[in-house]
Each structure stands twice: as structure tokens, then as C-alpha cells.
Amino acid sequence: MRAHIGLTLLAALLCLLLAGCGQSGGAAEPEDTTPTESTEGGAPSSEQTPEGEEGTVPAGDTESSEAEDPSVAAPEDGAEADAPQYTDNFDVDDAAVTAFAEEIKGAVADKDVEALADLVAFPIYLGSTDGGESVETREEFVALGADRIFTEELMSEIAEADTEGLSPSMAGFSLSKSGRPNIIFGVSEGRLAVVGINY
Numbered sequence: 001m002r003a004h005i006g007l008t009l010l011a012a013l014l015c016l017l018l019a020g021c022g023q024s025g026g027a028a029e030p031e032d033t034t035p036t037e038s039t040e041g042g043a044p045s046s047e048q049t050p051e052g053e054e055g056t057v058p059a060g061d062t063e064s065s066e067a068e069d070p071s072v073a074a075p076e077d078g079a080e081a082d083a084p085q086y087t088d089n090f091d092v093d094d095a096a097v098t099a100f101a102e103e104i105k106g107a108v109a110d111k112d113v114e115a116l117a118d119l120v121a122f123p124i125y126l127g128s129t130d131g132g133e134s135v136e137t138r139e140e141f142v143a144l145g146a147d148r149i150f151t152e153e154l155m156s157e158i159a160e161a162d163t164e165g166l167s168p169s170m171a172g173f174s175l176s177k178s179g180r181p182n183i184i185f186g187v188s189e190g191r192l193a194v195v196g197i198n199y
Contacts, residue, residue: 085190089168092187100192101163101175104183108158111146119185121193128199151199154181172196 086092100119107115123136135141141149160177167173172186172195184196 086187086192087190089170089172089186092168092192094165096192097166097168097173098163100185101161101166101173104175104185104194105158105161105163108150108155108183111150111155113142113144113146113149116149116194117141119194121188121195124194125196126199127196149197151181154183154197154199157181158183 103119104116106112107119117138120138120141122138122141123134124141126133126135135144157176157178157180161175162177163175166175168186172184174182174184176182181197181199183194184198185192185194187193188195
């Protein structure tokens with residue numbers, strides 16, 4: 001009986017010793033690494049999760065920093081994402097100038113105000129021998145109507161204009177057979193756009 005009590009006490013002591021040593025052993029439960037605040041300065045205690053362990057984001061984590069960085073722009077949808085960006089009228093290659101001039105000719109030949117408006121950088125100046133006016137928005141431009149935009153003289157000049165070999169100037173490229181009426185286009189915000197129509 002005395003031996004049985006002694007063995008029970010020995011086993012209990014051994015359990016207490018193992019439980020006490022288990023704080024640094026591999027078999028024990030991990031410490032609570034949640035930051036706690038001290039009562040003195042509000043600064044976190046030394047029991048913080050070390051940087052780089054699971055549950056923390058290391059300072060050099062590029063995946064999360066790119067997602068939060070507003071300067072990393074997401075690609076735009078549509079064709080404009082692939083459109084070249086020009087610095088000025090002298091930066092545009094001949095093939096791009098010719099292709100854009102052909103788009104203008106197509107819209108004018110069809111008397112398609114919507115299609116022409118898609119090529120315009122607003123506000124656009126509409127000049128005439130009596131003066132001119134500035135059209136601020138696409139809606140205002142479309143509201144002018146085909147009869148106002150596509151005069152017979154303008155349609156004739158644009159229909160017979162050569163789209164190849166157009167020379168750049170500070171003002172842009174002039175699409176016309178003889179000089180006036182004409183449609184002026186050039187680089188606006190990095191892309192080609194119609195910037196003026198003269199009657």
C-alpha cells in the first residue's frame with residue numbers, strides 16, 4: 001500500500017516536471033504571439049509575432065505591395081490599351097497618319113456624325129470665314145447635325161484629299177485637296193484626334 005502511494009506521488013511529480021519543462025519543448029502548445037499593450041506607454045510588449053512568420057506580411061512582399069500601390073495601373077479594356085502613345089505630331093509614323101486620315105474620309109463620305117465625333121478631341125474649334133465657334137462636348141457636336149457638319153464643300157475637299165504623305169506641323173495634319181475647307185488632326189493626349197474643322 002505504501003509502495004502504491006509512493007508510485008502515484010512519483011508519477012504526479014513527473015507529470016508536473018514535464019508540464020513545467022514543456023514551455024520550451026517541441027511537444028508543448030505554442031505561445032500566444034498576439035501583441036499585447038503594456039500599461040505604461042501603450043507600446044506593444046516583447047511577445048509580438050516575429051516579422052516574416054506565418055500570419056505576418058514581410059516588408060518586401062511584392063505581391064501585396066503591387067496590389068495596394070496606386071501607381072501600378074491596371075491595363076485598360078478595349079483597343080485603346082494597345083494604341084500607341086505619341087509625344088507630338090512629329091512623333092507619328094506615316095502609316096498611322098494615313099490610317100487615321102482614311103478613318104476621317106470614311107466618316108465624312110458616310111455623313112456619319114457619330115463616327116466623326118469618335119475621332120474628335122473635345123473641345124473642337126469649327127472655323128469659318130465669318131469667325132468660328134468652339135464645341136465643348138461630344139453631345140453638342142452630334143446635336144449640330146450632319147447638314148451643319150458635312151457641307152458640300154467640305155465633303156468634296158475631303159473626298160479628293162490625298163491621305164498619304166501628309167506633313168506634320170505644330171498645329172497637326174491638314175486633310176484637304178486644295179487647302180480649305182479642311183479637317184485638322186494631330187496628337188492630343190498621346191493619340192491622334194481631330195482638333196479642328198475649317199469651312
